[in-house]
Amino acid sequence: MDSFQEPIHYQNPQLCIKVWKFTHSGNEHFGYQPWHYHKEIEFILVLEGVHEMHTPTAAYKLHPGDVMVIGSSQLHKSRVHPGKHVTYIVLHVDLEPYFDPAMMHYTRHFMEIMNPLDDLNYLFSKYPHVQEEVGAILLHIHEEVMHKKKGYEIAVSMHIKHLLLVLLRNDDLLLLSAHEYVDxxxxxxxxxxxxxxxxxxxxxxxxxxxxxxxxxxxxxxxxxxxxxxxxxxxxxxxxxxxxxxxxxxxxxxxxxxxxxxxxxxxxxxxxxxxxxxxxxxxxxxxxxxxxxx
Incomplete structure (x- = not known):
C-alpha cells in the first residue's frame, strides 16, 4: 500500500496553519490518493462538486456546503472522480499553540487523548446549523490568510477559537466535556x-x-x-x-x-x-x- 506522512508547510509559522483552496477538473488525474497522515487537524469544506474522503473506519461523500474533520495523525485519503469538477477548502492546524489558559479545561479532549476528533463528524450530519457555521469560519480563515490585511493574525486566531467553541457547545454526546484544568x-x-x-x-x-x-x-x-x-x-x-x-x-x-x-x-x-x-x-x-x- 502506498502511504506517507504528509509534510504541512505553514503559511504563517506563528499561527501553525495552512489553508488552501483546491480545484480538480477530473481530467488531470483521478483515483485515490495514497493513505497519508499529519500531526495537524484537518478541516474540509466543499464548495463545488462531490469530494470523497476515506478513513480506516468510514467513507464520506461531501457535497457543496459539507464539512468534515480529520484528527491528528489519523490515516485518510481522498478520491477524485474522472471528469468530475470539485472545489474545496482545506485547513490544516496544529491546535497546541491555541491551548491558552482559557482552553485548558478542554485540552484533554482536543488533544485526542481518548478519541480522535473524527468522532465529531456526527455534528455536521446531525446539525445543519453547525455545518453552516463551521463552513463560514473556514471561509473567513481562508480569506484572512489570502489577503493578509493588517491584524489578520489576530483575526485567524479568533476564528480558530470560534471554531473550537462551536464544536464544544454543540457536542451533545459530550465527547468534548470539561475535565480537570491542566497546566x-x-x-x-x-x-x-x-x-x-x-x-x-x-x-x-x-x-x-x-x-x-x-x-x-x-x-x-x-x-x-x-x-x-x-x-x-x-x-x-x-x-x-x-x-x-x-x-x-x-x-x-x-x-x-x-x-x-x-x-x-x-x-x-x-x-x-x-x-x-x-x-x-x-x-x-x-x-x-x-x-x-
Missing amino acids: ADFLRPVMAYVENNLGEKIEMAEVSRLAGMSYVYFSKYFKKKMGLSFTEFVNRKRILKAKRMLVTDNKSITSIAAAVGMENMAHFYELFKRFNHCTPKQFKENMKVKERK
Whole structure:
C-alpha cells in the first residue's frame, strides 16, 4: 500500500496553519490518493462538486456546503472522480499553540487523548446549523490568510477559537466535556517526550522528573488531570503509531511491535484488539481491501 506522512508547510509559522483552496477538473488525474497522515487537524469544506474522503473506519461523500474533520495523525485519503469538477477548502492546524489558559479545561479532549476528533463528524450530519457555521469560519480563515490585511493574525486566531467553541457547545454526546484544568507547562514537555520516545522504554521516573514532580505525585496527578493512567496513555499512543505503520511500512507485525516499544507480542495483540476491535493482521487485511475498492 502506498502511504506517507504528509509534510504541512505553514503559511504563517506563528499561527501553525495552512489553508488552501483546491480545484480538480477530473481530467488531470483521478483515483485515490495514497493513505497519508499529519500531526495537524484537518478541516474540509466543499464548495463545488462531490469530494470523497476515506478513513480506516468510514467513507464520506461531501457535497457543496459539507464539512468534515480529520484528527491528528489519523490515516485518510481522498478520491477524485474522472471528469468530475470539485472545489474545496482545506485547513490544516496544529491546535497546541491555541491551548491558552482559557482552553485548558478542554485540552484533554482536543488533544485526542481518548478519541480522535473524527468522532465529531456526527455534528455536521446531525446539525445543519453547525455545518453552516463551521463552513463560514473556514471561509473567513481562508480569506484572512489570502489577503493578509493588517491584524489578520489576530483575526485567524479568533476564528480558530470560534471554531473550537462551536464544536464544544454543540457536542451533545459530550465527547468534548470539561475535565480537570491542566497546566500547559506540565503538559507540553510530557507529551513531547512520549511522542519522541515511543520506540523506546519510557520510564515514568524520567517523565516525572521532566514534570518536576515525584514519581508517586506525577502518577496521581496525571490520572486525575487526563482521565487515564500514564501507562494507558502511552499504550494508546503506541497502538496508534502501530496502526499507521501497518499501512505505511512494509514490515512484519513483530517488527512493528518492536518499533513502538512493545516486545511482548501477546501484550501487543491484546492492546491492539482492545483499542481497535480487531487483530493487527485483520486491520492490515482490511486496509488492503479498502485500497482495492
